[in-house]
Amino acid sequence: MSQAPIKTTVPRRLRWRSLLLLGVLLAPLLWPLQVSIERYYGAQLNDQKRQILDLYVANLLGTLSRYEVLPPIFGQLPSLRQLLKGQTNIALQDQVNRQLASLRKQTGADVIYLMAPNGQTLAASNWNDEDSFVGRNFSYRPYFREALQGRHGRFFGLGTTSRKRGYFFADAVRDGDNILGVVVVKVDLDHTETLWGDRPERLLVTDNYGVVILTSHPDWRFRSTRPLDNAERAVIADTQPYRIQSPSPLHLNEKAWLKQSTHLEDIDWTVSILAPRRMLDGPVRTAVAVGGASLMMLILLLGLLMQRRRHYLERIALDTHARQVLEQRVLERTLDLEQLNSRLRQEVLEREQAQQELVRAQDELVQASKLTALGTMSASISHELNQPLAAIRSYADNAGVLLDHQRTDDARANLKLISQLTERMASIIAHLRAFARRDRHAPETVALQSALDDALALLAKRRRALDVELIRDLPEATLWVQAGETRLRQVLSNLLANALDALSEVPPPRRLWLSSVVTADGIELHIRDNATGFSAEALQRAREPFFTTKTSAQGLGLGLAICDSLMRAFGGELSFDNHPQGGALLILRMKAGDNSMSRVSDDLANET
Numbered sequence: 001m002s003q004a005p006i007k008t009t010v011p012r013r014l015r016w017r018s019l020l021l022l023g024v025l026l027a028p029l030l031w032p033l034q035v036s037i038e039r040y041y042g043a044q045l046n047d048q049k050r051q052i053l054d055l056y057v058a059n060l061l062g063t064l065s066r067y068e069v070l071p072p073i074f075g076q077l078p079s080l081r082q083l084l085k086g087q088t089n090i091a092l093q094d095q096v097n098r099q100l101a102s103l104r105k106q107t108g109a110d111v112i113y114l115m116a117p118n119g120q121t122l123a124a125s126n127w128n129d130e131d132s133f134v135g136r137n138f139s140y141r142p143y144f145r146e147a148l149q150g151r152h153g154r155f156f157g158l159g160t161t162s163r164k165r166g167y168f169f170a171d172a173v174r175d176g177d178n179i180l181g182v183v184v185v186k187v188d189l190d191h192t193e194t195l196w197g198d199r200p201e202r203l204l205v206t207d208n209y210g211v212v213i214l215t216s217h218p219d220w221r222f223r224s225t226r227p228l229d230n231a232e233r234a235v236i237a238d239t240q241p242y243r244i245q246s247p248s249p250l251h252l253n254e255k256a257w258l259k260q261s262t263h264l265e266d267i268d269w270t271v272s273i274l275a276p277r278r279m280l281d282g283p284v285r286t287a288v289a290v291g292g293a294s295l296m297m298l299i300l301l302l303g304l305l306m307q308r309r310r311h312y313l314e315r316i317a318l319d320t321h322a323r324q325v326l327e328q329r330v331l332e333r334t335l336d337l338e339q340l341n342s343r344l345r346q347e348v349l350e351r352e353q354a355q356q357e358l359v360r361a362q363d364e365l366v367q368a369s370k371l372t373a374l375g376t377m378s379a380s381i382s383h384e385l386n387q388p389l390a391a392i393r394s395y396a397d398n399a400g401v402l403l404d405h406q407r408t409d410d411a412r413a414n415l416k417l418i419s420q421l422t423e424r425m426a427s428i429i430a431h432l433r434a435f436a437r438r439d440r441h442a443p444e445t446v447a448l449q450s451a452l453d454d455a456l457a458l459l460a461k462r463r464r465a466l467d468v469e470l471i472r473d474l475p476e477a478t479l480w481v482q483a484g485e486t487r488l489r490q491v492l493s494n495l496l497a498n499a500l501d502a503l504s505e506v507p508p509p510r511r512l513w514l515s516s517v518v519t520a521d522g523i524e525l526h527i528r529d530n531a532t533g534f535s536a537e538a539l540q541r542a543r544e545p546f547f548t549t550k551t552s553a554q555g556l557g558l559g560l561a562i563c564d565s566l567m568r569a570f571g572g573e574l575s576f577d578n579h580p581q582g583g584a585l586l587i588l589r590m591k592a593g594d595n596s597m598s599r600v601s602d603d604l605a606n607e608t
């Protein structure tokens, strides 16, 4: 049988190289990730720094505004006004000096001083110090000029003697429209730098010229963040707000810093906070690294999942293949078995036909052998029939003569003899017919015990008359033999009748034994009696038709001949001998029957 190849599909192997390629393709995704993380962290950082900046600005403005209101208040003090009015009073000057020193202490200002309209310092809180302002002229300072002009004087700058940075608030002391002098409060701003502490962010306060006046980074101090024009430079040189005459430029690397600024309108300052970019870079790098690692993990996981899926599909494909192979094998085996089955059926049919042929041939053979036997028997038959015919003829002749002589009784006796002789002839012919009958039935399975019981029932009356003891040694279970039911009964009746014939010749006790033996070839039935047994001649010739040792009225000599022929017809065998303890022993050997075989009723047997 041609066999179609079994195909199974296994998904294409996903190589790690493809995954690597996928990784490379997905890598650009990290760029937007970096940008958005930068944006996120940047916003957070800005918020944080903005809060610090606001705090600082609030602190700075708070400091300044605290002192802003002081000059006009101090200008109302009578002692100060007195001093401004009468300038030569030494005692008053001393009193004012002490008063200003006391006020300085109370307010926390750096210096408080009182100036005459010509710029001369009349009294100062530091009157007792080495660098006392008393007697010094600060008319060049812009705050003084502004105060004289009736404005609020504001100025950032270094103290000319102290060299300390400060913010100056100045206001005129008025007496009506007349200006008596100017009160100045200098606020120390150094501490606003130290407030900042040691932080990574840097603070930058620039004034209206863009020059750094306050910073947490000393190198940047008094450097300009933008170019200065000549006019500005001239003003700076004139007012001397810084330690140096001309501030050097400060070049900040914009990329290195994240800058936020607030402009203070009132004083025209700008406060900036600069956070180093690395504060942002660190977390961004970490986040991108985490993102990259997650991507790699994802790809790895994907790879593993796909590998597992491939393994699973491969296993399914293998299972399917194995099942297909198995199914194909089962199919082939079923086909083989079907072929074998049909061959067997064919063989059984052939065997049945052969069996029928054999039975028919056997039948033919038996019939032929019967006819042959009849042929050989014909001489004896004609002798057997001629004898009574001759006797009948002479009895008839005699009867005629006796009737002529009116001897009717003798004539009747002759006629009776004739009648007896015809009976005997009819009996001979009946036996011959039975012998010659063509029995077409194949051997069937017959129950031995019941056939035996039937035969014994036929002869029961005679057995009782002779007082024959029956010794029966047969099993309870039915013994099935191959025979014909009627024919087996005929054989058994003949043999049992012969035994009773022989027993009738001997005095009691008369015994008849029936026993069975199961052999490898089949079943044996033993029939034994305790009569005289076969004579030596009978042992030799008992199978011959018409051989009898009985009187002509008793025996025809056809019993054993017919039994032998019937037994052979259904594959059995009849043997006889004398028992060592006396009497005859007849053995019927038969094939064991199959009790499951269908039994054909003898009723259907038709005579031919």
Ligand code: ADP
Residues within 6 Å of the ligand: 498, 499, 502, 529, 531, 532, 533, 534, 535, 538, 542, 547, 548, 549, 550, 554, 555, 556, 557, 558, 559, 560, 561, 584
């Ligand atoms: P028949 O009974 O008419 O004589 P058979 O063929 O049946 O013819 O028997 C042939 C002979 O075998 C008998 O005449 C007898 O001599 C002998 N024979 C048969 N059965 C027995 C027996 N049971 N005991 C002794 N002899 C027997």
